[in-house]
Amino acid sequence: MTKRARSLTPPAAGVGPNKPATSISRATEPTNISAHPAKRTHADVEFLPRKIASAANAAAADGHTPFSQLQAAMGPRLTTKTGQGDAVVFWMRMQDMRIRDNRAFGQASEYARQHGLPLIALFILSPQDYVAHDRSARRIDFTLRNLTHVKESLAELNIPLRVITHSPRNTLPERVVEILSEWNAARLFANIEHEVDELRRDIRVFLTKDGRGYTVYSPFLRSWLPHLTDNSDPLACAPRVESNDPTVRQHPIFGKFFNAAGPESVEGFELSGEDAKMMRLCWPAGEDAAHEILRRFLQTKARTSQFGAADPLALGASEPKAGLKDSRIGKYKDARDRVDADTTSRLSAYLSAGVISARECIRATLALSNHKQPKIDASRDTGIGRWVQELAWRDFYTHVLALFPRVSMGRPFQETFAKVSWETNEAHLQAWKDGRTGVPIVDAGMRQANKMGWMHNRLRMITAMYLVKDLMIDWRLGEKYFMETLIDGDLASNNGGWQWSASTGVDPVPYFRIFNPYTQSKKADPSGDYIRYFVPELGKVFGDEIHNPSPRLAEKLGYPTPLVKHDEARQRAIRRYKNPGDV
Numbered sequence: 001m002t003k004r005a006r007s008l009t010p011p012a013a014g015v016g017p018n019k020p021a022t023s024i025s026r027a028t029e030p031t032n033i034s035a036h037p038a039k040r041t042h043a044d045v046e047f048l049p050r051k052i053a054s055a056a057n058a059a060a061a062d063g064h065t066p067f068s069q070l071q072a073a074m075g076p077r078l079t080t081k082t083g084q085g086d087a088v089v090f091w092m093r094m095q096d097m098r099i100r101d102n103r104a105f106g107q108a109s110e111y112a113r114q115h116g117l118p119l120i121a122l123f124i125l126s127p128q129d130y131v132a133h134d135r136s137a138r139r140i141d142f143t144l145r146n147l148t149h150v151k152e153s154l155a156e157l158n159i160p161l162r163v164i165t166h167s168p169r170n171t172l173p174e175r176v177v178e179i180l181s182e183w184n185a186a187r188l189f190a191n192i193e194h195e196v197d198e199l200r201r202d203i204r205v206f207l208t209k210d211g212r213g214y215t216v217y218s219p220f221l222r223s224w225l226p227h228l229t230d231n232s233d234p235l236a237c238a239p240r241v242e243s244n245d246p247t248v249r250q251h252p253i254f255g256k257f258f259n260a261a262g263p264e265s266v267e268g269f270e271l272s273g274e275d276a277k278m279m280r281l282c283w284p285a286g287e288d289a290a291h292e293i294l295r296r297f298l299q300t301k302a303r304t305s306q307f308g309a310a311d312p313l314a315l316g317a318s319e320p321k322a323g324l325k326d327s328r329i330g331k332y333k334d335a336r337d338r339v340d341a342d343t344t345s346r347l348s349a350y351l352s353a354g355v356i357s358a359r360e361c362i363r364a365t366l367a368l369s370n371h372k373q374p375k376i377d378a379s380r381d382t383g384i385g386r387w388v389q390e391l392a393w394r395d396f397y398t399h400v401l402a403l404f405p406r407v408s409m410g411r412p413f414q415e416t417f418a419k420v421s422w423e424t425n426e427a428h429l430q431a432w433k434d435g436r437t438g439v440p441i442v443d444a445g446m447r448q449a450n451k452m453g454w455m456h457n458r459l460r461m462i463t464a465m466y467l468v469k470d471l472m473i474d475w476r477l478g479e480k481y482f483m484e485t486l487i488d489g490d491l492a493s494n495n496g497g498w499q500w501s502a503s504t505g506v507d508p509v510p511y512f513r514i515f516n517p518y519t520q521s522k523k524a525d526p527s528g529d530y531i532r533y534f535v536p537e538l539g540k541v542f543g544d545e546i547h548n549p550s551p552r553l554a555e556k557l558g559y560p561t562p563l564v565k566h567d568e569a570r571q572r573a574i575r576r577y578k579n580p581g582d583v
């Protein structure tokens with residue numbers, strides 16, 4: 001594979017991770033927004049993402065989803081194969097990197113035991129897929145780090161893990177078949193984005209009465225909840241993965257896998273030393289780390305010392321326990337939009353990589369219930385309920401991606417907004433990526449993403465909406481940058497979040513409801529502590545000016561003045577959305 005130019009050197013204040021520091025020619029005064037921007041040039045073709053499908057192709061994919069095709073293909077095969085062979089294979093993907101509560105892995109283990117066969121784990125690194133999906137080097141590094149933990153834990157169970165790297169991606173299925181034949185595998189088990197069993201059941205459960213997928217969150221939630229509670233199975237922990245017989249270590253093929261070292265990096269996705277150090281500090285790998293982060297969220301108070309780049313496990317078990325009322329989950333209903341403490345769980349990287357299961361998270365909330373008969377709380381009125389609802393948003397966006405593949409083909413869910421006119425201002429896009437827009441809360445958010453590979457949800461909404469509605473830059477460019485930068489980059493949630501902010505998606509914010517970033521800033525970071533931490537130029541600014549420094553102060557501190565005037569930008573966005581195609 002050609003090595004891609006990807007520099008993930010941690011940014012000096014305000015320089016994004018994927019670009020070398022370039023000098024940006026920026027207007028010192030807010031740009032006047034013209035109703036007639038210059039005609040698009042040839043360069044615009046380069047400016048826009050290249051992976052946009054035609055409307056006709058997107059409609060065709062929606063009409064005959066890969067999801068339904070997979071279901072049709074899987075049905076008969078799963079039930080006809082016998083247990084003859086030398087091994088049972090579990091194919092672990094980059095979304096299910098855990099041993100505990102892993103449905104397909106547990107089933108593979110049961111099957112192996114029933115048939116007296118060794119269980120072998122297979123992991124395939126596919127660099128071309130990572131390029132195609134704009135995967136961040138941080139996410140790939142997180143995958144490799146978790147893989148090391150998985151390998152060690154599996155070795156304790158005498159289960160070998162075979163890791164291979166394969167290109168080109170279009171021959172990957174043939175490679176898997178080849179491997180299965182080399183190993184004389186009796187059966188292959190794998191989870192899809194969510195587990196095979198659930199997938200089949202979900203196809204029936206999560207369809208509206210007219211047989212379509214849900215496009216609005218609330219009815220989806222109403223369908224999601226009974227699905228969890230009426231049937232005890234979806235929340236039940238998956239069967240445990242049991243040890244192989246130790247003789248597998250002497251097997252001529254499988255025995256060698258125990259000693260083979262896993263790759264330390266994937267070509268084209270290497271991290272710089274400093275960035276790697278930062279990722280290890282903020283996002284420790286492994287199932288134990290994920291479970292401890294969850295425990296902290298349920299049992300300890302939010303700390304202001306944790307809103308920046310910090311080790312989530314620093315205090316360890318010695319941190320005093322808080323009761324439900326004071327815990328981070330207990331306060332989540334009211335505090336979750338505050339960015340000046342660790343008000344949220346910070347589990348997204350672990351959930352995206354499947355290092356912990358969403359089931360495990362929901363089960364953990366059941367244990368906090370006061371009811372004699374534990375009951376899933378998904379109400380809007382409690383911290384627990386609000387948090388469970390967020391987990392449902394994650395499922396909602398996965399559901400949308402599976403049933404409306406157009407959204408992963410670069411198309412807006414609402415085709416009418418495909419015609420909205422976008423600005424093609426390279427300098428503005430770069431300033432947004434670098435956290436140098438002159439709007440402190442936007443810049444702090446972007447610098448947090450560049451530094452830590454993660455951003456608080458409220459900031460993702462603020463920064464996304466600023467790019468799309470204030471700078472009027474195509475949401476797909478922001479979607480791509482987040483994928484390339486975040487450690488929790490998840491195709492479905494990222495696309496859902498961007499299409500929500502751009503008002504082009506399922507159940508989006510209406511196009512005329514545009515965040516005022518200065519008002520948002522005061523609500524999310526009332527003291528300004530968060531901004532001061534990530535925007536050191538403003539480190540000594542207090543009071544209201546931290547949210548919107550005067551041009552004189554900004555100039556004195558070497559901080560940029562705003563790229564656009566928010567009120568004018570707002571009018572422009574409303575005009576262009578109201579009449580897609582107009583400029």
Ligand SMILES: Cc1cc2nc3c(=O)[nH]c(=O)nc-3n(C[C@H](O)[C@H](O)[C@H](O)COP(=O)(O)OP(=O)(O)OC[C@H]3O[C@@H](n4cnc5c(N)ncnc54)[C@H](O)[C@@H]3O)c2cc1C
Nearest residue numbers: 344345346347348390391394457460489490493494497498
């Ligand atoms: C523009 C934009 C892009 C986003 N991109 C991603 C992404 O690439 N990967 C990702 O995991 N999340 C994404 N989100 C959703 C959300 O911002 C993150 O999941 C959340 O900030 C992670 O922090 P946390 O783990 O502390 O969340 P918590 O508040 O503790 O929530 C718990 C879990 O619920 C899920 N969740 C929470 N909010 C959402 C949401 N709005 N949509 C979907 N799932 C949610 C996540 O798995 C999260 O870990 C995006 C949101 C927006 C607006």
